[in-house]
Amino acid sequence: MGDFRVNLGPNSHPVHVGAGALARVGELARAAGLKPGRAAIVTDSVVAPMYAGRVAASLRAAGFEPETAIVAAGEASKSLATLSDLFDRFAAAGLDRSSAVFALGGGVVGDLAGFAAAVWMRGVAVVQIPTTMLAQVDSALGGKTGINHSSAKNLIGAFHQPRLVVADVAALATLPDRAFREGLAEVIKYGAIMDAPMIAALEAAMPAILRRDPETLAGFVERSLRHKAFVVENDEREGGLRKILNFGHTVGHALEASAGYGSLLHGEAVAIGMGAAVALSRACANLSATDAERLLALIRSAGLETRLPPGWRGEEFERALKLDKKRAGAGVEFVLIDRLGHAFTKQLGFDEIISALG
DSSP, rough: EEEEOOOOOOOOOEEEEEETTGGHHHHHHTTTTTTSSEEEEETTTTTIIIIIIHHHHHHTTTEEEEEEEEEESSSSGSSSSHHHHHHHHHHTOOOOOOOOEEEEEEHHHHHHHHHHHGGGGOOEEEEEESSSIIIIIIISSSSEEEEEEEEEEEEEEEEEEOSSSEEOOOGGSOHHHHHHHHHHHHHHHHHHHHHHHHHHHHHHHHHHHTTTTTHHHHHHHHHHHHHHHHHHOOOOOOOGGGGGGTTHHHHHHHHHHHOOOOBBBBBHHHHHHHHHHHHHHHHHHHOHHHHHHHHHHHHHHOOOSOOOOOOOOOHHHHHHHHHTTTTTTEEEEEEEETTTTEEEEEEEEEHHHHHTTO
């Protein structure tokens, strides 16, 4: 198992990556300093039948008293209505300030349960147990939590660092192909923005990745999380360096919102957003044609689209783009790359972005 620590002063916490970790959640939670007692497992309708029982048994064996709250699978659950339902479940379960919330599932569950933990009784412990590729390599680590607003993604949220992250790569074997492939967008992103040798490693390993070889997956999950940890350790609240993690996300989020959450999976939208960011990097950052085509080819080799979908340039897209959290005045801090492995932000106007994308 690949273990390391995210060093954030009082918010420091361990990360565990490896096959079979779900059966050790209770033991790992105790080792991370969580006290036994009442707890909530927040999961969704797809993950619950596969893994909730295993996690609950592990928690009970370690002295916790877990209640399981199941939400509907899908992006629509990142809503105020679902959040309110969770609070009712927390109250019925008797969760107090010493209790913990265990977020078992993909990015939707992690964001929703993390935000619920951030505001329940002004903040209780949360343990992130990601079961999707997307969540294991990205969203489970970093402390960003939140829900969607009808006008844009993740407009309502809070920073709330987990007390523990447990990524069991064995869970990736049960993912539908589309859900597995979307997570690879975030893996590729790390190579694009901060690790050029990772691009070569991914090019060589893509066949093994797509076969879901456990050892290969564990290596790239850990490598991705270590990159994310480095960025978060140096910029926990996204004041500077952490903004580079939004590579592909500005256009991606606008596509998600304008297409209707769930029409495009998050990673699918990010892949298209990276394609758009490559075009803008060619125009605004002198990215070479060779590096551009190499990155686009890698994204496509993962089975992801890089081209903007037909009809993308509509009022809904432009409205969502202008609601981006990184907006400043008439533009946005857009993440560009001038070469593989090196990213930076540049202020671009909304009209400049849209016109450059055709």
